[in-house]
Every structure is written in structure tokens, then in C-alpha cells.
Amino acid sequence: MGRTARSGPVGVILSVDPDRFAQVVEAARRVGLTVTGEQPILGSLSGTIAEDRIPVLEAVDGVESVDRERIVRLPPPDAPLQ
Structure with a gap:
């Protein structure tokens, strides 16, 4: 209960029904x-959405999965081994 809900935008990657791609994208935009x-x-498509809206996005007809975007950072090629 002491946890505050975060609602800032987060990056997401969606897998959707390719046969209804345009309709699913439009429905995702509406939410x-x-x-x-x-x-x-x-x-598939990528985008941003308020974190508290992810469950609504997952419920859109034709959305097969919603994954959070992840950023991987690599050291420069000439950096010493860690």
C-alpha cells in the first residue's frame, strides 16, 4: 500500500495479429x-504508453504480447575487460 503507482511513459514492443495489423495499431493508439x-x-510495433495503461493495452483484441523495451549498453571496443 505504500507503493506509489508510476504512470510515466515507458517504451513497449508489441506482437500483434499480422492479418489485422492496421486495425490493431489503430485500437492500440485509441488506448x-x-x-x-x-x-x-x-x-510487431513499438511505442510508448503510460505505465498504468499497459494492462489496457494488453487487453486490446489482436495484441498477442506486450514487452517492455530494454536498453543494452556495451562498453567501447577498446575498453578493458571488466
């Missing part, structure tokens, strides 16, 4: 997704 990339042939 608050800001689309940043579309890969219709693969049935």
Missing part, C-alpha cells in the same frame, strides 16, 4: 499508445 515504429510483415 494511449504513441507508435514509434511499425513492422507489419513481422506483426
Whole structure:
């Protein structure tokens, strides 16, 4: 109960039904997704959405999965081994 809900935008990657790609993207936008990339042939898209809206996004008909975007940082090639 002492935990505060975070609602700032987070990056997400969605897998969606490729046969209904355009309709699913539009429905995702209606629930608050800001689309940043579309890969219709693969049935995936990326975007940002308020964290507290992720459950609503997951419930959109045609959305198969919603994963948080992850950033991987590598050291420069000439950096010593860690």
C-alpha cells in the first residue's frame, strides 16, 4: 500500500495479429499508445504508453504480447575487460 503507482511513459514492443495489423495499431493508439515504429510483415510495433495503461493495452483484441523495451549498453571496443 505504500507503493506509489508510476504512470510515466515507458517504451513497449508489441506482437500483434499480422492479418489485422492496421486495425490493431489503430485500437492500440485509441488506448494511449504513441507508435514509434511499425513492422507489419513481422506483426510487431513499438511505442510508448503510460505505465498504468499497459494492462489496457494488453487487453486490446489482436495484441498477442506486450514487452517492455530494454536498453543494452556495451562498453567501447577498446575498453578493458571488466
